[in-house]
Amino acid sequence: MSAADGREMRGASGALRDAATGELRQETMIINMGPQHPSTHGVLRLLLELDGETVVSCEPIIGYLHTGIEKNTEYRTWQQGVTFVTRADYLSPFFNELGYCLGVERLLGIEAPERAQIIRVLVCELNRIASHLVWLATGGLELGAVSVMLYAFREREIILDVFEAITGLRMNHAYIRIGGVVMDMPQEGPGKIRNLLRVLPGRFDEYETLLDDNPIWRERNEGVGVLGAEQALALGVTGPCLRAAGVPADLRKDIPYGGYETYDFDVPVQTAGDAYARYRVRMAEMRESLKIVRQALERLEHTPGPVMVQDPKVGWPSRLSVGPDGIGNDPDYLRHIMEESMEALIHHFKMVTQGVAVPAGEVYSAVESPRGELGFHIVSDGGHRPYRVKIRDPSFVNLQALPLMAEGYLVADLIASNASLDPVMGGVDR
Amino acid sequence: MSPEDLAEALQGRFADVGLARGEVTVLVEAGAVPETLLWLRQHPDLAFDLLACVSATDGPGADPRFWLTYEMRSMQHHHRVRVKTGASGTDPRLPSVAPVFPTADWQEREIYDLYGVVFEGHPNLHRILLPEDWEGHPLRKDEELGGVPTWYVGARVPPVDQRGMA
Numbered sequence: 364m365s366a367a368d369g370r371e372m373r374g375a376s377g378a379l380r381d382a383a384t385g386e387l388r389q390e391t392m393i394i395n396m397g398p399q400h401p402s403t404h405g406v407l408r409l410l411l412e413l414d415g416e417t418v419v420s421c422e423p424i425i426g427y428l429h430t431g432i433e434k435n436t437e438y439r440t441w442q443q444g445v446t447f448v449t450r451a452d453y454l455s456p457f458f459n460e461l462g463y464c465l466g467v468e469r470l471l472g473i474e475a476p477e478r479a480q481i482i483r484v485l486v487c488e489l490n491r492i493a494s495h496l497v498w499l500a501t502g503g504l505e506l507g508a509v510s511v512m513l514y515a516f517r518e519r520e521i522i523l524d525v526f527e528a529i530t531g532l533r534m535n536h537a538y539i540r541i542g543g544v545v546m547d548m549p550q551e552g553p554g555k556i557r558n559l560l561r562v563l564p565g566r567f568d569e570y571e572t573l574l575d576d577n578p579i580w581r582e583r584n585e586g587v588g589v590l591g592a593e594q595a596l597a598l599g600v601t602g603p604c605l606r607a608a609g610v611p612a613d614l615r616k617d618i619p620y621g622g623y624e625t626y627d628f629d630v631p632v633q634t635a636g637d638a639y640a641r642y643r644v645r646m647a648e649m650r651e652s653l654k655i656v657r658q659a660l661e662r663l664e665h666t667p668g669p670v671m672v673q674d675p676k677v678g679w680p681s682r683l684s685v686g687p688d689g690i691g692n693d694p695d696y697l698r699h700i701m702e703e704s705m706e707a708l709i710h711h712f713k714m715v716t717q718g719v720a721v722p723a724g725e726v727y728s729a730v731e732s733p734r735g736e737l738g739f740h741i742v743s744d745g746g747h748r749p750y751r752v753k754i755r756d757p758s759f760v761n762l763q764a765l766p767l768m769a770e771g772y773l774v775a776d777l778i779a780s781n782a783s784l785d786p787v788m789g790g791v792d793r
Numbered sequence: 794m795s796p797e798d799l800a801e802a803l804q805g806r807f808a809d810v811g812l813a814r815g816e817v818t819v820l821v822e823a824g825a826v827p828e829t830l831l832w833l834r835q836h837p838d839l840a841f842d843l844l845a846c847v848s849a850t851d852g853p854g855a856d857p858r859f860w861l862t863y864e865m866r867s868m869q870h871h872h873r874v875r876v877k878t879g880a881s882g883t884d885p886r887l888p889s890v891a892p893v894f895p896t897a898d899w900q901e902r903e904i905y906d907l908y909g910v911v912f913e914g915h916p917n918l919h920r921i922l923l924p925e926d927w928e929g930h931p932l933r934k935d936e937e938l939g940g941v942p943t944w945y946v947g948a949r950v951p952p953v954d955q956r957g958m959a
Contacts, residue, residue, distance in 0.1 A: 426922040433907075434932055438953040469814050596842050596868065599896025610868055617871040726814055727846065727864050727875060740848040740862060755846035755864070763899050792922060 391419050396777075398427050404501060404781065405788030409765075411774070418777055421769040423762055428792035436752040440718030441467055442679065444749055446537045448739075451754055452790030453534060454497055457483075457490040458732040460539035463752070465620055466728030466741040467541045470721050473677060478663070479543035479670040480622045485556070485659040486529065486538065487621075487730075488652040492563070493522040494733035495645045499570065502642075502782035506583045511573060518566050525555045531685040541719065543671035546683045548663065556660055560653060567649055574642070584639035588768035588780030591636050598767070599760040602735025603644045604784060608636035614731035621730075626655050638783035645785075677719050680711045718747050734758050734785055756790035794838075794872045802838070803874070818875045823887035826863065826878050830890055833865055833874065841865035841874060844890070847900040849908045851934045858882030859910055863890070880910055889915035907932035 391414045398408040406427035412419040432451050436444040448463045449456040461483055468474060475483070496519040503511030523533040529552050530536035530545075538545055574580045590600065592608040605612055613630040615623040631647030633640035671678045682696040700708040723745035729738040735757030742751040761784055768780040794802065800812040807829075809820035821829050833841040846864040857879025865874050880887050889912035891897040901912040902921040909930035912918055920927060929936055938952035 426920075426924070429922045431931065435953075438938075472814075597895050599844060599894075599900075601843070601845075612868045617868070618866075618873065724813060725850075725862070726816060727862075727873070729845070729864075729866075736845055736866070738846045738864065740846060740864065742850050751848075751850045753846070753848040755848070759899065759903075760896060763896065 398424075404786055405791075407762075407781075407786065407788055407791070409777075411777075413774065416773045416775075418769045418772055418774060421766045421777065423765055425759075425762070425788070425791050428788045430793065432793045433752055433754060436749050438748065440716075440747055441721055441749060442541055442718050444752060445540055446535075448752070448754065449535045449537050450789065451793050452732065452734070452737070452756060452758060452787045454494045454787050454789075455490055455732050455734070455737075456535050457487045457539060458730055458737050459754075460537065461487060461621065462728055462730040462732075462737050462739045463741070464539050464541050465730065466726045466739045467721060469726045469728060470724055470741065470743055471541070471677060471719070472722070473542060473672055473674065475543040476669050476672065477622075478547075478666050478668045481659050481662050481666055482544050482548055482670060483539055483621055484623065484626065485656055485663070486526070488655045488659070489522055489525065489556070489559070491652045491733045492649045493519050493526075495649050496522070498645060498733075498782075498785040502779075502785070503574075505778050505782050506580065508574070508577075508580065511570060514566065514570065514573075518563065521559060521562065525552070525559060528552055528555055528685070531691075540671070540679050542674070542678045543669070545671075545679060546685075547670045549685060553660055553663065556656065560657055560660075563653060564650070567646065571646060581639060583775075583779050584642060584783070585635075585637055587638045587772065587776045588783055589635070589637045590764055590768055594767060595636075595764065598764045600735070600764050602731070602733070602757055602761070603641055603648065604761060604764070605735065606631065607633045607640035607644045609634040614729055614736060618729070620728075626658050628652075628654050638779050641783040675710065680707075680714045720745065720747050721749075729755070732757055734787065734790070735761060754790075754793055756793060758786040758788070758790040759793075762786045762791055794870055796872070799839075799872055799874060806832070816873070816875060818877055820877050823861075823878045823880055826861075826876065827888050827890050827893060829876055830863060830865065831893055833876070838870075839872075839874075840867045840869045842868055844894040844896050845873075847890075847897055847904065849904045849910060849932075851908060851932065853882065853933070853935050856881065859885050859908060861887065861904070861910070884911075885909065886911040886913055888913050889918075891915050906930070909933065 391412050394411050394413060396409040396411055398406045408424040410422040410424055432447050435447050444463060445460050448459045451459050496515040500512040500515035527533050528549060530538040590608055592610050595605045595608050611630050611632045616630055628651045631644050633643050682693040684693040700711050721743040723743050725742040727738055727740050729736050737757055738755030740753035744750040765781060765784060769777040796812055796815045796817050800810050800817045803810045803819055807819045811818040833839055843866045844863060845866045848862045850860045852858055859880040861878050863876040889901055891901055892914060899921060901915055904910050905918055906920040906922055907930055938954055940952045941950040943949060
């Protein structure tokens with residue numbers, strides 16, 4: 364349609380009428396939403412066909428953030444792969460690292476030491492909360508709940524501070540490595556996490572007081588973007604969106620990895636399958652994550668030991684420490700390899716430049732990310748570099764459900780549906 | 794079902810069932826993929842109701858050149874299986890499972906985009922991550938990587954596979 368062809372005039376009611384016949388115009392309008400739009404969660408373009416305010420059809424067009432992460436991993440060492448995959452879904456970097464490392468470890472036939480496994484669970488669950496907080500913040504903002512945005516980002520910031528204390532970086536940490544984690548929890552780590560455990564429950568209460576029975580919030584979310592269990596499964600939708608449709612599927616319980624079977628937590632489920640149910644599921648999940656963090660912290664206290672496998676042919680050789688500009692080689696370790704031991708230097712050089720050789724074979728390693736099943740299909744030809752790393756990102760697969768959730772609803776509901784789906788374009792496009 | 798039990802249960806129906814690192818793999822002909830996935834979904838004791846991941850691997854010079862894998866997960870029984878098939882290098886095509894597993898829609902489009910494998914019967918097979926006018930399929934192993942020109946006249950950062958490291 365075109366407003367400039369001079370054939371239409373605006374009637375008294377404000378509707379568009381055909382100038383020749385005086386009849387209401389019936390054709391639909393095609394508009395582009397995005398690729399740069401504040402409520403598309405990144406560079407997502409939606410090709411919408413609208414009949415007035417109603418969405419007739421919706422086609423997501425993706426790829427604007429494609430960075431070739433999978434191809435890149437094929438030309439780096441196995442250890443370097445961690446630094447690439449962590450950047451896929453940038454809101455859940457620890458999960459990317461964990462899924463990749465668990466896969467490579469399965470190929471190598473090794474398991475990370477217990478202390479490393481506990482630290483992995485701990486940072487992943489904190490990451491789940493941080494990711495859900497971004498969902499709450501952006502989703503709230505899109506529906507006009509600006510104060511929720513400010514609150515949720517405030518709390519996310521204190522979690523990112525903890526990440527910075529542990530890994531040296533706020534995002535894209537490359538902290539979980541093949542065979543363990545790159546360095547032990549710093550002295551001040553547990554104290555900072557305990558502070559989180561003290562602060563966060565009250566803050567979650569605040570969000571719920573604000574939103575749970577807020578008439579506008581309910582109006583905008585209830586009955587919007589409904590996705591039933593069968594539809595969700597057929598479309599491959601996993602994570603909170605599937606659990607909000609009544610399917611208690613959670614990889615941490617169903618096919619446990621990384622020691623999750625030893626933690627006590629519940630899998631929150633709702634049955635309505637709408638945006639409000641997804642909100643309730645994610646809020647409950649944040650509390651469950653806190654429960655796991657509390658248990659992990661307790662175990663950490665009486666689980667000493669290394670955080671990296673002791674096999675020198677696999678483990679990362681250097682000792683690291685957090686400096687003013689992030690994580691780096693520990694000064695003592697540098698002195699050791701540069702001044703004291705030629706063998707240590709040779710070993711370090713070999714491991715860092717050439718890396719580990721991984722036995723030939725293929726694995727599929729899946730973890731429960733904040734958005735659902737995050738899978739890594741990893742193929743090795745026995746060499747020092749991955750032959751293939753395929754990332755099954757939940758955002759990519761879940762986004763396929765958006766047309767079904769949006770068509771027939773209002774444009775405003777499309778915003779709520781997309782927000783409740785919580786896609787991260789870095790993961791979608793990889 | 795444990796991987797061992799699952800492998801045993803599948804041996805009655807499929808000729809080529811493998812078990813490695815706790816993962817069960819069923820090897821089938823390319824034409825048999827849709828019926829295999831459907832059978833796995835419908836069998837009450839297996840109930841693989843989620844087609845989690847469709848992935849491809851390229852091995853130039855080998856026959857078949859492309860390996861396609863389909864990762865299935867059962868929400869009810871909490872087990873997994875991988876269905877695997879090959880596609881030739883000269884004219885890689887195999888039947889699409891998107892009509893019966895809608896989740897395969899984008900996943901097959903991605904493989905078509907990045908590997909050039911054609912899925913017959915796919916409702917909407919065109920590029921998804923790359924622009925429509927892109928030439929080639931970048932995840933193929935024989936695709937040229939390209940270098941980066943620099944500000945120095947005549948100097949250039951070579952492609953990553955020609956840098957002589959690792």
